Amino acid sequence: MEILLAICVALVVYTYFGYGILVWLLVRIRGRRPALNTAEAFSPDVTLIVPAYNELPCLSDKVANSFSQEYPAEHLHFLFVTEGSNDGSSEFLQATYGPKLGIMAGTERRGKVAAMNRAMQKITTPIAIFTDANTILNNMAVRRLVDHFRDPNVGAVAGEKRILTSDSESAAGSGEGLYWKYESFLKRLDADLHTIVGAAGELFAVRTELYEPVEPDTILDDFIISLRIAGRGYRVAYEPEAYAMERPSFSILDEQKRKIRIAAGGFQSIVRLRYLLNIFRYGWLTFEYVSHRVMRWAVAPFCLPLIFLANAWLAVREWLTPSSGNYAWTVLFALQSLFYAAAWMGYRLEKKNLRWKLLFVPFYFTFMNACALAGLMRYLKGSQSGTWEKVRRAGEVELKAP
Template identity: 50%
Template sequence: MKIALWLSLFIVFYAFFGYGILLFILIKIKRAVKGKPVPPIVDLVSMPSCTLIVAAYNEEDFIIEKIKNTLALNYPAGKVDFVFVTDGSTDSTPELVAAYPQIKLMHKEGRSGKIAAVHRAMDTVTTDVVVFTDANTFLNTDALIKICRHYADPEIGAVAGEKRVHADETADATAGEGFYWKYESKLKTWDAELHTVVGAAGELFSIRTNLYRPVPVNTILDDFMISLLVAGDGYRVIYEPEAYATENGSESVGEELKRKIRIAAGGIQSIVWLKSLLNPFKQPVLTFQYVSHRVLRWTVVPFLMILSVILNMIIVTSGYNSLLYELLLLGQVMFYMMSLLGWILETRQIKIKILFIPYYFCMMNYAVIRGIFRYMAGRQSAVWEKAKRK
């Protein structure tokens, strides 16, 4: 039981923190040998042609602001196209987009899901590069330039931008979410420097058009799948933090939980469908990064968190007198009590942000368990009902 306890705690620690520490060490070693990588020089003349695709569903509250943000993006004239796909929208989103002739509107009645809409848009793309972004996120002015400059390197098949969560003083539900994405951004930066990013976020990512492989229409995490297929084909996926998409945090932790459960279900689906990436003999570094950064979190970690508490309690109550195990159990109990207190305060709209980090951490792992069982039961639709945001 002691071995199982320490192994469980090690895997949990490694998946969320140990891998980051190991990455940091590996990056330091790589820089000592090869030097720190230098960002590519921006050459506007040789920039690839680019298409920006926005899939929007009933986004009338945001779409005008999104259009203005899109048209304000810097990129060489004549080298960029804008495509908005509004399949199934029943509000005024298509009409609002149609008022801007600079944007190509693709609309049809009936809702087949985001990825089906993206596939339809991709059939019309003729540019070198395609960039995907969400309708409720807003890009920095130089985002397209910062992304597309990387395609001068033929080894790079995709570029992921940074997701930023805007949180104001009242954004209690996003205290943990914002911290999580800042940490994830650092991990992705190191992942890319070591070899490749393992999965891009749909808020902002791009690929070479000729590398696009249509994923099944029942894919839950299409952005994750598309970018990992590029990595699986032997290309690198780069992370570009100077190209970022900003969005408001979820309206409540309940809305964020809904989103996390869907992501977890999609994570299990992706692991099943991309099982070839688990073969360390094909691309060992990619497999190492994929398992360390994604697979452990989406499979065994939540269950090992529960197991470690149970084993620790059994050891302490079995008469084994050890201050170490008693302190370890106390630490685990205190952590979960902080999480519980964070939940209680959130339901009463009392905002102590320091408690939302353990609460958000536990909520994420609870969502993984829910997502696993939802996927196994076949109850997770690929047609996403978006979370409400502030």
């Protein structure tokens, strides 16, 4: 039981802390990648693709933000994919902007992935950039992404996702923001070492010729697309100065829905990308993929309950043998119990709309791993579809592109 506990603790610590430290050391030893040489003009034709299912309230701001990009207008094209929308999105775009942007409409709702596959069949520009309708990009986002394609070994580029939270934000929102800050830190390290392992759908770019149609029931399309490109030997670069800003989930229930869907998609991705587990063929890519993604989805969530149960068994053994005078397992079990009690308290307060940020770290950590286990159950049941599922976002605030 002690060996089981030690192994599980080591796996969890490596997943959330050790991997970041190890990659940081490797990057320090190998050195950072040289900065991009942007002296020569480089403005290939680009299409900004915006999947927008029933996003009518966001469209005016999204179009204005798209038009404001600091990129030569004659080389920047727009395609809004409103397939399946029944809120008047297509009619609004056509009546308001007409020939200024492309619109791909349709009455049948076949899902985001099917819409993306259809959209890519119409793209003639060498670079395609995907961005969500409910996000705002900084004005240099397109330029920053495109610059990476000066390197012929770069097949895709991921932008950064930023969560905008206010001082009075919920624990879910605060936890989501902290999570993405840590993710951005790890992506910078991954990119310096070799390649990032998974783009965020809010903002990422691909070479059009490298895009492979994705299975229509795919949940994490952005993840699958970028990893398949990496699996073909291309780098997926990371550009933190190209970022998409959005509000956190409206409530803990909305965030739970989103996290379970992502976790189900994670297990689906592990199965479909199982060939990337061959470290003898893919080397650094396998190391990063397993350490950063597979262990977070499929290892750490299962280790946590094992740690608690094994620790409980060892603590009971100490209580039954008080003559030993050693209460290390009891102390560790008490600390674990306090941590999960704080997580439970954070959850209860959140349900009552009472927020205490001191509790959001244990709350969000526990919540995230519980959603991973729930996501596995959903994946095994086959109850997750690939159709678009909107999640409510926190109260509206004015988003301005820097």
